[in-house]
Amino acid sequence: MDADDASPDGWGDDELIPISAVQHYSYCPRQAALIHVDLVWEENLYTLRGRFVHELVDQPGAETRDGIRVERSLPLWSRRWGLIGKADVVEFHGNTPYPVDYKHGPRRRQEHDALQLCAQAVCLEEMTGMPVPRGALFHATSHRRQEVKFDAPLRCRLLEVVTQLRRVLATADLPPAPNDKRCRQCSLRPSCLPEVVADQRRMARWLSGLYRVEDDP
Numbered sequence: 001m002d003a004d005d006a007s008p009d010g011w012g013d014d015e016l017i018p019i020s021a022v023q024h025y026s027y028c029p030r031q032a033a034l035i036h037v038d039l040v041w042e043e044n045l046y047t048l049r050g051r052f053v054h055e056l057v058d059q060p061g062a063e064t065r066d067g068i069r070v071e072r073s074l075p076l077w078s079r080r081w082g083l084i085g086k087a088d089v090v091e092f093h094g095n096t097p098y099p100v101d102y103k104h105g106p107r108r109r110q111e112h113d114a115l116q117l118c119a120q121a122v123c124l125e126e127m128t129g130m131p132v133p134r135g136a137l138f139h140a141t142s143h144r145r146q147e148v149k150f151d152a153p154l155r156c157r158l159l160e161v162v163t164q165l166r167r168v169l170a171t172a173d174l175p176p177a178p179n180d181k182r183c184r185q186c187s188l189r190p191s192c193l194p195e196v197v198a199d200q201r202r203m204a205r206w207l208s209g210l211y212r213v214e215d216d217p
Contacts, residue, residue, distance in 0.1 A: 002156060002159070003152065003155035003156050003158070003159050005159060006080050006081045006082075006122075006159060006162075007079075007080055007081070007082060010079030010080055010082075011079055011080075011081075011082030015082050016077065016082055016083060016084040017036075017082060017083060017084070017162070017165060017166060017169060018036065018083075018084060018085050019076065019083050019084065019085030019086075019116060019119045019120060019123070020085060020116070021035070021036045021165055021169075022083070022112075022115055022116055022119045022158070022161055022162060022165065023112045023113065023115065023116035024036070024112075025161055025164065025165040025168070026111060026112035026115045026116075026161050027110075027112040027182065028178060028182050028186070029164070029165075029168060029175035030174065030175045030176065030177055030178065030192060030194075031186060031188055031192070032165060032168065033168055033169075033172075033173070033174050033175055034174070034188050034191060034192060035188070036169060037168070037169060037172050037174070038174070040188060040191045041187075041188075042187045042188055042190065042191065059072060059073060060072060060073040060074075061073070068091050068092065068093060069091070069092040070089060070090070070091050070092075071087075071089070071090045071091075071092070072088070072089055073086055073087075073088070074086060074087045074089075074090045076120055076123035076124065076127065077123055077126075077127065078122055078123040078126045078127075079126065080122075080126055081119070081122050081123070081126075081159075081162060082162070082166070083119055083122070083123055083162070085119070085120070085123070087099045087100075087101070087120045087124070088100060088101050088102045088138075089101075089102070089138075090120075090124065095128070095130055096130055096131070096132065096133075097121075097124040097125075097128055097130060097132050098132070098134065098135055098136070099117055099120040099121055099124060099132070099135035099136075100135060100136045100137075100138050100145070101113070101116060101117045101120065101135070101136075101137055101138070102138050102140060103137055103138065103139050103140065104139075104140050104141065111157070113137055114137075114148045114154060115154070115157065115158050115161055117135050117136075117137060117148050117150075118135075118148070118150050118154050118155060118158045119158060119162075120135065121135055121150045122150075122155070122158070132150060133149065133150060134147055134148060134149045134150060135147070135148055135150070136148065177192055177193070177194035178194065179194040179195055
């Protein structure tokens with residue numbers, strides 16, 4: 001699948017999907033469906049830390065530092081990709097946008113973070129008409145940036161994820177629970193019940209008991 005396969009005619013307003021859903025889906029398809037289809041959301045220590053970090057840049061505004069224009073909380077959209085959202089920070093190096101996404105925790109490279117940043121980049125390309133070859137993840141704990149190159153493989157992977165995500169949102173299907181290390185820090189664990197759902201035999205017994213009709217004595 002090539003990134004050029006994104007819709008050439010564009011998507012309508014009611015077909016735009018949140019950029020945040022790209023990150024959720026690439027991390028865990030079931031998590032994305034619970035949040036964006038079933039509208040389930042719960043807080044835990046990790047989501048609160050993430051919210052605190054984003055509050056640092058959530059106030060819209062602009063300034064110039066060392067000749068670089070910096071936009072905070074910048075609204076984003078792409079008709080071609082069918083995406084909508086906002087960027088934490090966009091630096092303009094000359095006329096070239098450079099998105100910076102804030103993350104809590106130490107410096108690390110994870111695909112779902114890179115894909116979310118790449119989704120911001122394709123929106124900026126459409127909005128400004130300028131190529132966006134790279135951006136950065138800023139990790140609040142280490143106060144270090146990690147540069148991400150928006151190369152062809154990452155863009156193709158983004159298209160795959162957006163296509164799969166759009167299908168899940170359209171059908172409202174709830175993907176299976178992974179029940180792996182991703183579940184340990186997930187705030188939706190009480191609603192997802194990965195241990196129960198992943199145990200098919202236990203689930204079958206539970207459903208059997210739920211719909212059992214007892215004979216009158």
